[in-house]
Amino acid sequence: MNPFETLLLAVGGLAANKVRSALTMLGVLIGVAAVIILLAVGNGSSQSVKDSIEKLGTNSLTVSSGSGGAFGGALGGGGRRTSSATSTKPLTVDDARALADPASAPDIKSVAPEVSTSQTAVYQGTSHTVGQVVGTYPAYFEASNSKVDKGDYFSADDVLNSRKVAVIGSTTATELFGTASPVGKKVVIGGTPFTVVGVLATKGGTGFQDPDDTVIAPLPTVQNAFTGFGPVSQILVEAKSAGATTPAQNEITTVLMGTHGIKDANALDFRVSSQESLLSTQSDTNRTFTVLLGAVAAISLLVGGIGITNIMLVTVTERTREIGIRKAIGAPKGVILGQFLAESTLLSLIGGGLGVVAGLIGSHFRIVGIEPVVIPESVWGAFAIAVAIGLFFGSYPANRAASLRPIEALRHE
Amino acid sequence: MRLGLGGRNGAHRRGADPKAPPEPVPEEPWGPPPVIEVRSLLKTYGHGDAAVRALGGPPDPATGESPGVDLLVEQGDMVAVMGSSGSGKSTLMNILGCLDVPTSGRYLLDGIDVGGLDEHQLSLVRNRKIGFVFQSFNLVPRTPALAQVELPLAYAGVKTAERRRRALAALALVGLADRVDHRPNELSGGQQQRVAVARALVTAPAMLLADEPTGNLDSHSTEEVLSIVDRLNASGRTVVLITHEDEVARHAKRVVRLVDGQVVADVRQAPVDGPPPALSDPSAFAALSPHSPTSAAAVRGGAR
Ligand SMILES: Nc1ncnc2c1ncn2[C@@H]1O[C@H](COP(=O)(O)OP(=O)(O)OP(=O)(O)O)[C@@H](O)[C@H]1O
Numbered sequence: 001m002n003p004f005e006t007l008l009l010a011v012g013g014l015a016a017n018k019v020r021s022a023l024t025m026l027g028v029l030i031g032v033a034a035v036i037i038l039l040a041v042g043n044g045s046s047q048s049v050k051d052s053i054e055k056l057g058t059n060s061l062t063v064s065s066g067s068g069g070a071f072g073g074a075l076g077g078g079g080r081r082t083s084s085a086t087s088t089k090p091l092t093v094d095d096a097r098a099l100a101d102p103a104s105a106p107d108i109k110s111v112a113p114e115v116s117t118s119q120t121a122v123y124q125g126t127s128h129t130v131g132q133v134v135g136t137y138p139a140y141f142e143a144s145n146s147k148v149d150k151g152d153y154f155s156a157d158d159v160l161n162s163r164k165v166a167v168i169g170s171t172t173a174t175e176l177f178g179t180a181s182p183v184g185k186k187v188v189i190g191g192t193p194f195t196v197v198g199v200l201a202t203k204g205g206t207g208f209q210d211p212d213d214t215v216i217a218p219l220p221t222v223q224n225a226f227t228g229f230g231p232v233s234q235i236l237v238e239a240k241s242a243g244a245t246t247p248a249q250n251e252i253t254t255v256l257m258g259t260h261g262i263k264d265a266n267a268l269d270f271r272v273s274s275q276e277s278l279l280s281t282q283s284d285t286n287r288t289f290t291v292l293l294g295a296v297a298a299i300s301l302l303v304g305g306i307g308i309t310n311i312m313l314v315t316v317t318e319r320t321r322e323i324g325i326r327k328a329i330g331a332p333k334g335v336i337l338g339q340f341l342a343e344s345t346l347l348s349l350i351g352g353g354l355g356v357v358a359g360l361i362g363s364h365f366r367i368v369g370i371e372p373v374v375i376p377e378s379v380w381g382a383f384a385i386a387v388a389i390g391l392f393f394g395s396y397p398a399n400r401a402a403s404l405r406p407i408e409a410l411r412h413e
Numbered sequence: 414m415r416l417g418l419g420g421r422n423g424a425h426r427r428g429a430d431p432k433a434p435p436e437p438v439p440e441e442p443w444g445p446p447p448v449i450e451v452r453s454l455l456k457t458y459g460h461g462d463a464a465v466r467a468l469g470g471p472p473d474p475a476t477g478e479s480p481g482v483d484l485l486v487e488q489g490d491m492v493a494v495m496g497s498s499g500s501g502k503s504t505l506m507n508i509l510g511c512l513d514v515p516t517s518g519r520y521l522l523d524g525i526d527v528g529g530l531d532e533h534q535l536s537l538v539r540n541r542k543i544g545f546v547f548q549s550f551n552l553v554p555r556t557p558a559l560a561q562v563e564l565p566l567a568y569a570g571v572k573t574a575e576r577r578r579r580a581l582a583a584l585a586l587v588g589l590a591d592r593v594d595h596r597p598n599e600l601s602g603g604q605q606q607r608v609a610v611a612r613a614l615v616t617a618p619a620m621l622l623a624d625e626p627t628g629n630l631d632s633h634s635t636e637e638v639l640s641i642v643d644r645l646n647a648s649g650r651t652v653v654l655i656t657h658e659d660e661v662a663r664h665a666k667r668v669v670r671l672v673d674g675q676v677v678a679d680v681r682q683a684p685v686d687g688p689p690p691a692l693s694d695p696s697a698f699a700a701l702s703p704h705s706p707t708s709a710a711a712v713r714g715g716a717r
């Protein structure tokens with residue numbers, strides 16, 4: 001009995017019960033495909049987070065209003081430092097100016113205060129609600145890693161003269177102008193006409209907010225038209241280098257404690273966050289997410305394996321008489337064992353192979369807004385596990401079949 | 414392991430001339446060992462009060478021990494085992510066929526103590542030395558006749574071409590050369606049993622064991638199968654068969670009767686080293702047959 005004959009015998013055995021074999025394979029198929037796709041989704045989402053780290057620039061720090069930490073905030077509310085607790089000083093353009101002083105903050109390269117609002121833009125009857133209208137300084141472009149694709153950035157001169165000029169994101173451009181070039185065109189935003197001077201390169205992203213649906217205009221222009229000359233929503237700071245973010249963070253804290261008159265470092269009314277710290281929390285969340293998905297997939301693979309055991313047990317029980325006949329005419333134990341092991345391995349091999357195909361095809365589609373990125377290890381890993389499961393879970397019924405005494409097997413009903 | 418097939422594997426060749434004398438067996442100082450030698454064989458099922466003594470007879474009141482079964486079958490003999498239902502015939506046969514193990518006692522097959530063989534050696538013995546024919550045919554389902562007959566050879570590791578050749582020869586011997594592609598569910602009972610016989614003899618085993626081989630067959634199929642068995646015996650193969658019918662037992666050279674798991678009668682009908690009764694004098698045998706003379710013709714026709 002050579003291996004090829006054993007294989008033929010196994011194929012014959014599976015073919016004798018086509019529906020049953022197909023359903024068992026389906027179990028393995030779903031398990032393997034689930035492992036590949038779910039891990040690819042998890043991987044895809046952390047990949048997109050990593051991409052957005054690079055897009056935002058690792059040198060930049062964001063200063064926003066609010067308590068420095070939950071604990072500090074709670075203490076502040078307790079009433080000891082009534083001045084800071086009762087009146088959280090908002091961030092102002094003056095704060096930004098103080099940060100821009102190279103004497104007190106040598107590690108800061110540039111500072112861009114930001115105000116933001118949401119407005120409806122109209123161009124020749126086409127109307128579109130822009131997700132984010134930002135008023136800021138030209139330094140914003142570099143700090144936020146926003147590059148102009150067509151046209152140009154607005155200048156410091158535009159800011160000083162409060163000119164009604166705007167740089168728009170690529171989504172906004174296509175929504176309003178279609179394929180026509182927006183540069184030089186006049187668009188009415190929230191009732192104020194703006195001249196488009198540039199279009200940003202597409203950033204792409206997977207968040208709920210499209211980063212390309214944006215209008216960036218000089219700070220005083222936006223303040224004048226929409227938000228008023230009050231506080232700014234946040235200040236974007238760019239450090240001199242990636243390594244200088246930590247000293248820059250300390251300098252920001254010191255400078256703003258001065259301007260806000262805060263003495264206790266635990267009772268800050270502002271928050272400095274680096275992109276890295278922000279994103280590392282996000283990737284932690286992502287890892288948990290991936291592990292959960294993997295666990296779900298592993299369970300479905302296990303269920304597929306139990307399906308194989310179940311079917312092999314049924315097959316063995318059903319064919320006990322046949323086993324008895326084969327043993328009576330001199331089949332050695334090894335051959336019987338091989339026949340049933342070959343059947344279960346074949347089930348898992350075909351099921352696993354089809355599962356790999358299904359998984360690879362499935363991960364070409366966007367799933368809940370995430371572009372799955374297949375992990376190569378998960379492909380052969382899932383396949384190998386499926387085959388191992390076939391061997392492992394098949395060996396119990398196969399061994400039971402092969403160990404029967406011929407007369408016991410023949411008398412089986 | 415001594416397979417001892419050398420002198421007997423010419424079954425197909427010699428089947429053409431059943432009257433040829435058996436080939437001389439190599440002489441040993443005390444003659445050839447018996448093919449089957451059974452000593453105080455006992456078989457009980459279950460334990461304690463619920464124990465069923467299937468073989469070996471009731472315990473001696475004095476010693477509390479059963480006498481057990483003793484049986485010697487010489488090479489070339491054709492033995493019919495008879496007895497009422499439940500007398501232990503199948504139990505004995507299963508032990509002789511190495512399908513079951515006795516509770517106690519010794520079984521020597523061709524001089525080898527079967528009790529001392531391991532699982533793998535037993536499968537070799539079942540494959541090479543024994544051809545077993547069951548009352549219920551016991552063909553492998555969904556398998557064509559040719560593959561069915563090739564199976565024991567496949568387990569023996571015979572090459573494909575050689576296997577095919579021998580399987581076809583065996584099927585031709587039982588008159589089924591035109592049914593090689595038929596599956597068991599496409600064959601009549603008699604044809605299925607002849608496939609089973611072909612499968613039992615394809616490895617050229619020293620002995621053929623048959624548990625009521627004709628129990629499920631009509632008288633015509635019975636004659637067909639028995640004529641094959643007669644010729645196999647005439648070619649030197651040892652045959653042990655179980656039967657309920659005197660008509661079948663008439664074909665044997667020796668009849669052993671079992672009652673309650675014990676041998677109560679052992680009658681010789683023909684010498685060991687001659688042809689079986691049906692072939693030594695076909696016309697006289699047929700004349701005594703309750704069936705029409707055509708059955709005798711079938712025997713002669715089948716022999717050609
Ligand atoms: N597996 C078993 N478990 C328990 N008892 C058994 C088993 N097999 C056989 N017996 C018992 O052993 C005794 C002999 O059975 P066996 O099958 O050898 O009879 P038999 O002579 O072949 O009868 P028949 O002519 O009806 O086939 C019977 O009493 C039967 O009930």
Ligand SMILES: [Mg+2]
Nearest residue numbers: 502503504624
């Ligand atoms: Mg019986």
